[in-house]
Every structure is written in structure tokens, then in C-alpha cells.
Amino acid sequence: MPISPQADLEITAFNWVPDFARGFVRDLRPRWACEEIGLDYSEKLISAVERPADHYQVQPWGQVPVLRDGDVTLFESGAILLHLGQKDRRLMPDDPQGRASATAWVFAALNSVEPMIFELGNVDIFSKDEEWAKLRRPGLIAFIRTRFARLSDALGDKPFLLGEFSVADIAMATVLREAVKAGIVAEFPNLAAYLDRCVGRPAFDRALAAQLAAFTEEPVAA
Amino acid sequence: MPISPQADLEITAFNWVPDFARGFVRDLRPRWACEEIGLDYSEKLISAVERPADHYQVQPWGQVPVLRDGDVTLFESGAILLHLGQKDRRLMPDDPQGRASATAWVFAALNSVEPMIFELGNVDIFSKDEEWAKLRRPGLIAFIRTRFARLSDALGDKPFLLGEFSVADIAMATVLREAVKAGIVAEFPNLAAYLDRCVGRPAFDRALAAQLAAFTEEPVAA
Numbered sequence: 001m002p003i004s005p006q007a008d009l010e011i012t013a014f015n016w017v018p019d020f021a022r023g024f025v026r027d028l029r030p031r032w033a034c035e036e037i038g039l040d041y042s043e044k045l046i047s048a049v050e051r052p053a054d055h056y057q058v059q060p061w062g063q064v065p066v067l068r069d070g071d072v073t074l075f076e077s078g079a080i081l082l083h084l085g086q087k088d089r090r091l092m093p094d095d096p097q098g099r100a101s102a103t104a105w106v107f108a109a110l111n112s113v114e115p116m117i118f119e120l121g122n123v124d125i126f127s128k129d130e131e132w133a134k135l136r137r138p139g140l141i142a143f144i145r146t147r148f149a150r151l152s153d154a155l156g157d158k159p160f161l162l163g164e165f166s167v168a169d170i171a172m173a174t175v176l177r178e179a180v181k182a183g184i185v186a187e188f189p190n191l192a193a194y195l196d197r198c199v200g201r202p203a204f205d206r207a208l209a210a211q212l213a214a215f216t217e218e219p220v221a222a
Numbered sequence: 223m224p225i226s227p228q229a230d231l232e233i234t235a236f237n238w239v240p241d242f243a244r245g246f247v248r249d250l251r252p253r254w255a256c257e258e259i260g261l262d263y264s265e266k267l268i269s270a271v272e273r274p275a276d277h278y279q280v281q282p283w284g285q286v287p288v289l290r291d292g293d294v295t296l297f298e299s300g301a302i303l304l305h306l307g308q309k310d311r312r313l314m315p316d317d318p319q320g321r322a323s324a325t326a327w328v329f330a331a332l333n334s335v336e337p338m339i340f341e342l343g344n345v346d347i348f349s350k351d352e353e354w355a356k357l358r359r360p361g362l363i364a365f366i367r368t369r370f371a372r373l374s375d376a377l378g379d380k381p382f383l384l385g386e387f388s389v390a391d392i393a394m395a396t397v398l399r400e401a402v403k404a405g406i407v408a409e410f411p412n413l414a415a416y417l418d419r420c421v422g423r424p425a426f427d428r429a430l431a432a433q434l435a436a437f438t439e440e441p442v443a444a
Contacts (some may be wrong), residue, residue, distance in 0.1 A: 060376035061334055061369070074322040076329035082304075083322060100296040100305060107298035110329065112283055115337035127361070135354035147283070154282035 003210060007040035012059070012066040013211065016219045017046040020125060024178060027065035028211050029077040032170050034089055035203035035210075043210075044068075048221045076170060078110045085167040092166050104162045105168030113151065116144045120182060135221040144184055152188040159197060172197045173198035225432060229262035234281070234288040235433065237267040238441045242347060244368055246400060249287035250433050251299040254392050255306040255313055257425035257432075265432075266290075270292035271441045300332045300393060307389040314388050318350045327383045327390030335373065336397045342404060374410040381419060 011034075013027035034041050044066075046052055051062045058066050059075045067074065067080045074080060082103060085092030092102045119140055127133040151172075155161065161168045176195045179185050186192050198204065233256075235249035256263050262272045266288075268274055273284045280288050281297045288295065289302040296302060303326060307314030341362055349355040373394075377383065383390045398417045401407055410412050420426065 056372070056375065060330065060372050062372070063334075072318050072322050074326045075324045076333060078329040078333055079322065079326040082325060096294050100294050100301065103304060104296045104298045104301040107300040107329075107332065108282065110333040111298065111300055111336065112285075114333065115340050118337050119341060130357070132354040132357035132361075135352070139349070150278070150282050150284070153278065194297075202374065 002034045002038060002040045002206075003043060004040040005042050007042045008070050009034070009039065009041040010044050010068040011041050012044040012046060012055075012068075013064050013214055014048040015214060016216050017048055022212060022215060025064060025176075025209055025211060026077040026174070028207055029170050030065050030067055030080045030084060030175055031207035031210050032174075032204055033081060033167060035172075035206045036165075037088045037090050037203070039084070039087070043214060045214055047220060069199075078106050081106055081167040081171055090165070093162065093164070098162065101162055102168045105166075106171045109168065109171035113147060113172070114178075115180045116140065116147060117175055120144065120179060124182065125155045141182065141184065144179065144182075145187065148179075148184055148188050148191060152191050155190055155194055157190065160194070165166045165198075165201075169198050224260060224262045224428075225265060226262040226407060227264050228294050229264045231261065231263040232266050232290040233263050234268060234277075234290075235265040235286050235436055236270040237436060238438050239270055244434060244437060245430055247433060248299040248396070250286050250429055251392050252289055252302045252306060253429035253432050254396075254426055255303060257428045258387075258423070259310045259312050259328075260308070261306070265436060267436055269442060275336075295332070300328050303328055303389040303393055311444070312387070314434055315326060315384065315386070320384060323384055324390045326409050327388075328393045331390065331397045332392035335369060335394070338362065338369060339397055339400045342366065342401060346404065347410045347441045363404065363406065366401065366404075367409065370401075370406060370410050370413060374413050377412055377416055379412065387420075387423075395426075 011027055011030050014025060017025055032040070045072075046055060046064070055066075056062055058073055065077055065080060066075050067083065069083065072083075073084060082092075085102060093099060123133040123137050123140060160166065161172060173195055176185055176191065177199065180195070185195055229411055233252050235251055236247060239247055253263070255261075265406055268277055268286070277288075278284055280295055287302060288297050289305065291305065294305075296305060304314075307324060315321060344361050345355040345362060382388065383394060394415055398413065399421065402417070407417055
């Protein structure tokens with residue numbers, strides 16, 4: 001189990017989130033990367049309901065995760081995945097094309113797929129009783145479907161985006177997972193199988209368990 | 223002028239786009255980075271109305287830009303910015319914290335700010351006559367305003383996101399630019415000044431001119 005209070009690496013996460021967000025907070029991404037390579041990390045748990053003022057110094061949006069790696073601190077889960085990826089070939093190839101492709105696919109997941117999934121979260125969760133959300137939904141689903149069709153073509157019959165598992169799959173699988181409930185992933189058999197393959201990895205299970213174990217039952221201040 | 227047919231670097235861009243998109247297509251980002259450091263590149267211009275089938279092999283969404291750098295090919299403008307940034311300290315600091323911060327801010331621009339601006343584009347351009355777009359707009363503007371307030375705090379009185387200019391500013395300025403018309407940038411004087419400072423750079427002008435020069439008057443097939 002890579003959680004170790006003495007580790008050089010520290011991941012900031014929330015000590016409580018509402019039920020619908022449990023298992024989906026983005027510290028899952030660096031936890032998963034660490035679990036894949038057995039890299040120890042410590043947790044810094046903060047309150048989501050009363051975010052510490054100094055947290056905005058390291059995370060301008062007040063979100064998680066933040067990674068502290070010795071003297072280096074960084075935010076944005078995509079940047080953290082690339083940072084961790086550079087430590088180990090099991091997370092990122094070390095040849096120039098492999099590294100470029102892994103970087104491209106992490107951005108693809110977070111800039112070309114996740115934005116529509118964010119909006120689906122707005123439509124299906126945060127604004128679900130609003131008139132605009134009901135009217136918006138069909139067009140949004142159609143757009144996501146088009147994007148997933150391209151992703152399905154690009155993946156083809158490869159087991160992972162680069163062939164071998166990499167941080168690109170951590171980014172993409174955590175994004176696709178957010179669209180499962182709406183039923184769109186299941187429309188593309190190779191994407192559904194890909195997602196099963198990713199979240200079927202023991203490292204994913206351990207990362208998910210670690211995130212869930214950090215939550216208290218009721219919200220607490222930091 | 224860095225456009226040179228013999229260059230090792232090749233940027234793929236469109237040979238025509240509709241008026242509203244002119245000056246906003248994302249090949250502007252790598253063009254700008256190249257102009258900042260006088261790095262020669264050649265252009266590969268393709269049709270946006272009849273996208274070449276083999277283009278999807280290198281750009282799964284059929285979009286631009288794609289960068290070819292010798293033997294390495296990559297897509298996603300964020301990944302391309304990081305790739306180019308690693309070539310020159312004028313684009314990215316070469317100490318570990320500086321590099322981590324630049325990477326974090328490129329992701330911040332593209333994953334934490336641009337998604338709402340995408341949606342504003344949907345609301346104000348692509349779906350402007352739809353009922354949902356009218357109903358959605360006030361909440362979306364309020365959300366963007368909150369995010370811009372955080373960005374404004376993080377920038378403070380620094381001239382650029384990392385202090386010195388970097389690829390993070392290319393990413394963030396090209397995102398902010400898309401929100402100018404809606405009037406939200408102007409509500410934050412330091413962001414408005416920051417954007418002016420970024421797009422006031424001669425390299426930006428040259429990049430913009432190069433993108434515009436590549437467009438034919440009427441759409442043409444590849």
C-alpha cells in the first residue's frame with residue numbers, strides 16, 4: 001500500500017465530499033499512478049466545505065489534487081500525471097514519440113473529451129431540474145457520441161491508447177467513467193471493454209479504496 | 223518570418239474557416255510559440271470542409287493543429303506547446319519547479335478555463351437561437367466570472383503567469399481572448415491588462431497574420 005506518512009510525495013485530497021462525487025474526485029488520478037508503480041505517497045486531507053485559505057496559493061481554483069514532490073509543488077491532475085509519468089516507463093514510454101503521444105493523449109482526455117462530460121455533469125446532476133438542462137441534453141449527448149465514435153476509431157483493437165498502459169489511460173479511463181451512467185460508453189463495445197480493462201487493474205482498485213477511505217461520514221472543517 | 227518550406231518542423235492548419243473562427247483556430251498556439259523563439263516551421267494546409275481521411279490517423283478528432291518535428295508527430299495544442307516549450311527557456315523555465323508550474327498552467331488554461339469558454343461559444347455562436355442557450359447563459363456567465371476571479375487572484379500583479387513569459391501565457395491568453403466579446407475579461411482589470419500584454423507581443427501579431435494569410439476566400443477541398 002503506497003500510503004506512507006514519511007513519503008517524499010504528498011497528494012492533497014478532500015476529507016469529505018457528497019455521495020455522488022465519492023470515487024470520482026480527481027486525486028484518484030495521481031493515486032492510481034502511484035499504485036501502478038508502488039510509489040509511496042502521503043495524504044494531506046483538507047476540508048471541501050471550508051477550504052483552507054492557503055490552499056488557494058497552490059491550487060488557484062481551490063480544488064484537489066495538489067502534488068508535492070520534494071521541493072516541487074504542482075496542481076492540475078493532467079500536469080501531475082505527466083510529472084509522475086516521467087518517473088517510470090510503466091507510466092510513460094521514454095522514447096520521444098512515445099512521450100509525445102502520451103502527452104497528447106492526456107491532453108486529449110482532458111481538453112477534447114472531459115469538457116463535454118463536465119457539461120453532462122451539469123445537465124444530469126447540478127442543474128437537473130432546470131429547463132435549459134432538459135432542452136440541452138439531446139444535443140450534448142449527440143456531440144459526446146460523435147466524439148466517442150472518433151475515440152473508438154483511434155483506439156481500434158489496441159488494449160490501451162499507446163498499445164501499452166500509460167498515464168494516458170489513467171486520464172482517459174477516469175474521464176470515460178464519468179459518462180458510464182448516461183449509457184454512452186456502452187454504445188461502443190471497444191470503449192466499454194477498454195474501460196473495463198483499465199478499471200480492472202489492481203492499482204485502480206487500490207487507488208479507489210484509498211480515496212474512499214479518506215472520507216468521513218459527515219462534512220468536517222479542516 | 224519563421225515560415226519556411228524546408229523547416230524540420232511542420233504545423234498542420236486549415237486552408238479556410240468561416241469568418242467567426244478566423245484568428246481563433248488553435249494552430250495559432252504553436253505558430254505563436256515558434257514566432258517567440260524564431261523557430262522555422264512549414265505549413266501543411268488541409269481542407270476543413272473535406273478533411274483528408276489520413277488526417278484522422280494523426281488527429282483523432284479531425285482538428286488542427288498537428289505538429290511534426292522530425293520523426294515525432296503529435297496532436298493537441300497543449301501537448302504541442304509543452305513539446306515546443308522544452309526547446310527553449312524563453313518558452314519554458316528549465317528548473318524543475320518552473321517546468322512543473324508551466325505544465326500546470328497549460329493544463330489549467332485548457333482543462334479549468336477553456337471548457338466554460340467552449341460552452342460560451344456554443345451558447346453565443348453555434349446554438350444562439352436555441353431556447354436552452356438563452357436560459358443557460360446567465361448561469362454560465364456567473365460560473366466563468368467566478369473562475370476568472372480566481373485567475374485574477376492567482377495572477378495578482380505579475381506580468382505573466384510564471385512571472386516571465388512562457389507557453390502557459392500562450393495557452394491562457396488564447397483562451398481568454400475567446401471570452402473578450404462577452405465582456406467578462408474587462409471586468410477584471412489585471413486580466414484585461416495581462417491579455418493586452420500577451421497579445422501585444424510582436425510574436426503574437428506575426429502568428430495571427432500567418433494564420434490569416436493561409437485562408438482562401440471561399441472554402442476549397444484539400
